Amino acid sequence: MLGSLNATSLVILRRYGCRGISSYASTARSQEDSLMVPTLKKWLYGSGIRSFNRIFALQFDGAREDLIARIPFPSAGPRGLLTKSEVATMDFVRRKLGVPIPKVLAWDPSPSNFVGTEFIITEKCPGMSLAEKLPDTSTASLYSANVAMWMGGLANIRFSQFGSIYYKEDVDESLQARPLYAEGGEEDDCSERFRIGPSVERAFYRLERADMEFDRGPWPDAYSYLKASAECEIQWMKTYANSEEAVRTQRHIGPMHNVARHVSVLKQWISMIPAFIPSSDKLARPALSHPGILSKLVFIDDSDLWDTSGLIGWQGASIQPLFLTGRPEFVRHEASKFKFIKSPGILPANFSQLTPAAQAQALEEQTQSSPFRSFLVMVRSLSPELFDAWVQHQKHAQTLKTLSVSASHVWSQGLPLFEHLLMNTIDEYGKSIPKHPDYPELPVTFSSEEKKRTAKGLQEIATEHKLFGDIKNALHKKGIEMDVDGSVRAEDYTAAREEAKAMRRSILGRLAQKERIMLKAAWPLRDTKFAYNQESCIGK
Structure with missing residues (x-):
């Protein structure tokens, strides 16, 4: 795991929440370099880019390039597994497709090593990110050709199962015996080196889920994958949702539904999954996809400003149904x-x-x-199946993706939102969502009374979203940018807090007592509000 690094010193992180990357050597790419001592050049986290990691740039005496050290926060994903899978996935994509991914120089997935935490050290991606170079996304989309080649190449790999990629020795013996590729796939160096193991998607490890026993894959088909996601939420709610802490931090501000109601609706969703999955195996087959290609993750070569030099951000990558593959954020x-x-x-x-x-x-x-248009034309020529998922079946694929994600967050998002999605999907069955030949009729219907109740709950949730938008716009006018989770730059925190407090006082002063109670419950910056990026994935 140490790769080409030897054991000198890399003491950098004691003051940043861990014992530091110590006794892991500098940059011994060659024997002559073995005495070079690293220094912490820059702490990259907090520079306006939200992250699930502490990210450091390391400068070495005499070295022309920095190295990047990353330490995952507890909210990033499953301890140990996340790092094992990320390193293996990066290696696989480099070997299989030649995608320019920074080379991993050292890594350790164990939190009990003498560093005190799991970590990855990589080469720095050359050049600068697309977001830094071209903040205008309409211009950034000009660099989509290489991204289309990368995504088309990934979509064309036929895997045998759904899950995440690991080195062969890092999965159970029973999984080592299973092939990497689907039947008929061409054997190569990767088919011997890598295997598919449990998914590292955060949905399966949030909060107490990290310590619970349930199906995390690998799965043989799309139905098993989507079902496992919903059953994970069901099992967590049955065990923990009635606790005082879970009730206190429930995000939903509308009518409080009990656990039994949540479970009942999720089981309705599970019963409908087979009908909603595309009947074409080509769209529902396993495909490896990047967690989300953002302009800040694509790098441009300084020597050739029309060439992309790297793609980062592979943490949490998994093999999902092809129809769940997302488009690049800057190519829309x-x-x-x-x-x-x-x-x-x-x-x-x-x-x-x-x-x-x-x-x-x-x-x-x-x-x-x-x-x-050029991006889609290239994708169609490289991977017609991915093109079909994005264009011919766009509404269908987006609906399934939204339902899948929402099913994993029913308790925290609020049941009316998920019920509303289900109701709309049922209404669209046979229209924008093609009827599955094996399921001409759906096993679930909602009464008019249920639809009215859901609409009322949605109206209350919409109040919170509107308030959040108003606060965000007000802060923007003051030169303060607020993220979707309510976070701002450290230097803007005090001013943002005072501005938000002033808005709250002003609004409350214009309302009657009953409306004040509702606004206090719906205030989007209230204490205990649920935040996705604060959920630990380590367990107790």
Whole structure:
């Protein structure tokens, strides 16, 4: 695991919440380098990029390039497994597809090592991130060609199961006997070196789930995967949701439903999963995907500004159904932003009848939307199945993805939101969601009374979302940016807190007593509000 690093000294982190990466050597890429001593150059976490890790840049005497040290927070994912899978996944993607991923120089998944924590040390990605170089996403999309090749290549790999990738020696013997690729897949170096093991997705390890026994994979089919996610939530609620702490921190502000009601609705979802899964095996087969390709994770080469030099952010990557593969954040076409262009890169049919000014605007919109069209054209040529999931079955795939994620957070999000999603999905069955040939009718229906109750609960949740948006906009006008979890830069905290307090006092002063009680319950920055990135995945 030490790779090319030898044992000199890497003492850096004692003051940052762990005993430090000590006694792990500097940069001995060669014997002559063995005496170089590292220093902490920069603590990268907190620089405006939300992360599940402490990230450090290490500078070495005489070295031209920094190294990057990453230590996962307890909220990142399963202790030990997360690091094992991340290192193996990065290695697999480099070997299999040649994707420029920073080389891992040293790593240790054990929290009880003499460092005091699990860690990964990698080479630094050359160049700068796309977000730093081109903050305008419409321009950033010009760099989508390599991303399309990477994603198409990943989508074309036929895996045997759903789960996460590990080195062969890091999974149980029973899993070592299972092949990496699906039947008929071509054997190569990777098929011997890697295996599929338990999923490292956070949904299976949040809070007390980390200590619970349930099915974390690997799974043979998409149904088993989606079912396991819902059953994980059911088992947690039955065991812990009635505790004082769980009730106190429940995010939902509408009518409080008991555990039995939550479980009943989740079981309804499980009963409908087979009907909602695409009937085409090509769309539901196992596929490895990046957790989320953001512009801050794609790097541009300084020597060739039109070439991408790296892709980072593989922590938590897993093998999921192909239809759950997400698009890159910076390669999107939002039709609502365009007056004339509805299909990316294509001029409207009445272009010749438009006024000169309107034609000029349409041509500008065509230019802005063309990179997205080029991206899809390339994806279609590389992986027709991924293209189908994104375009031909877009509504279907997005609905399933939303339901899958929501099923894992029913208690924290509030039952009305999940019920609303289910009701809409049932209404769309046979329309935007094709009827499965084996399931002409769904096993679940909702009464008009249930729909009214859900609508009322949704209205109360919407109040919280509106308040959050109002606060976010007010802070933005003050030059303070607030993240989706309510976090701000450390230097902005005091000013942001005072501004939010002033808004709260102002709003409360205009309300009647009953409305004040509702607003206090719905206040989006209240203490004990649920926050995804604060859920530990280590357990007790």
